[in-house]
Amino acid sequence: MLQIKSYLSKIYDIKSVLLIGRTKEFQELAFWLLRKKGIEKIHYCSQEENNICSDLIEPCTLKYMPHSRKQIDAVIFDRGCREMAIDIQEIAPRFFIGRLDKEEEYFDLWEQYRQISDFIYLEREKTIWPGANREDAGSCEILEWQRGEEDVELSVILPVYNVEAYLPECIESLLKWKAPYVEYLFVNDGSVDGSADVIGRYMEQDRRIHLIDKKNGGCASARNRGIAQAKGRYLGFVDPDDFIEGSMFYQLFRRIILGNYDLAYCGYKEYYEQSGNTEKILNDCLKEPYDSGTYRQDKVQKLAVNTRVAIWRCIYKKDVIDHHQIRFHEDLKRFDDLPFRVEYIFAAKSAVCVPEYLYYYRLGRKGQDVACSDEGFFVHFSIFEHLDKYVEKFKDKAKTDLLQVIKIQTHGFALSKMKGKRKWEYWYRARQDLNKNTGYFRTLCLIMMYTGKGNLGWYTGMKLWPFKRN
Structure with missing residues (x-):
């Protein structure tokens, strides 16, 4: 409750509130709001009998709400009240605030209310792994979101150069996640094959796909162009000769926003083109404390030495990239992903992993860096x-x-x-x-x-x- 009070203390333009509670603690929140916020009216909906007695606090039920429900500025709900909160979207509050038990799902709430609310604040109890220091792990994770100028949450950047044969498999794996708040930026780095035509055909089917044409300048320059034109709060990268599990970006994005982490990553598999076989890459820090998420910067920094480069199985916070002016070095002819990864990890303050193998790194194609000469x-x-x-x-x-x-x-x-x-x-x-x-x-x-x-x-x-x- 302290975190919710701290969040509410920063807001000064709420006049009418709907509280959905089931505990005495939430009844006390109603009186705290009257004292601290100067709120004109509070509608209190409880699953249990309450003893609230105040002219400014009106008991109600979800079935019988006052006629002023359309003027409610904020909905605030308690643990165990998720299902009640998800059924009242017609109220269209500017602020949607609540706390959840660790078993309660949060992402569908965010997806629903991001379309109608300007501010979302969700707090969920955190599972603490055995032997963890509770102070380091934290007791809860917080999803704090504010509507921006753009409706894009995640931008996925793909540098394209003469990969016509691989694009259909890659694109189709990306499009399995139907989220409307994702954009896919294909940066055509002067391809001389039919890559642009393949992308163009998929653009006609899905408005989330965008084609950016540029003169050939190398993979680093293509990725930098994508970063410059990305509208999302988070960035991801995919090499277009690889492909993913259809749920990869859903799982990474879903995980990174709960806890407001700077970095989210998953495992990957090597895909051997000639045989079609795959092999999981093990010993890649898909474990605690990263599984539950960590805000200890020393733990985050150790990912630079304990995980493989593999920048394309992660999503990154664009604010961190821009604040620290992290870009791919265009003077490097190969391995430009190594400095990007190190620079970002050293700047990041938090990280979380999805302990599943969701990216397929293709091997066996002539010209890859793994076949580097002396x-x-x-x-x-x-x-x-x-x-x-x-x-x-x-x-x-x-x-x-x-x-x-x-x-x-x-x-x-x-x-x-x-x-x-x-x-x-x-x-x-x-x-x-x-x-x-x-x-x-x-x-x-x-x-x-x-x-x-x-x-x-x-x-x-x-x-x-x-x-x-x-």
């Missing part, structure tokens, strides 16, 4: 130049350490894939990169703490494999 891995040094500058602004030792771990993981991966003579040069530069901001012994400690002994060999030089200098 030369291509050298882009990592440009990536870390960007990230060094970004992290330096925070003046935060914890972030510096985590960036060091990301470097260890990334350079170790590159060296495990390289086969040519340039492997020695890469190793030498990787050592320089790691020693630039963090001392040798601290780096050894970080390797043991986060990545295990596997990276000790190449970092210390004790295990140079067959790439001796020629």
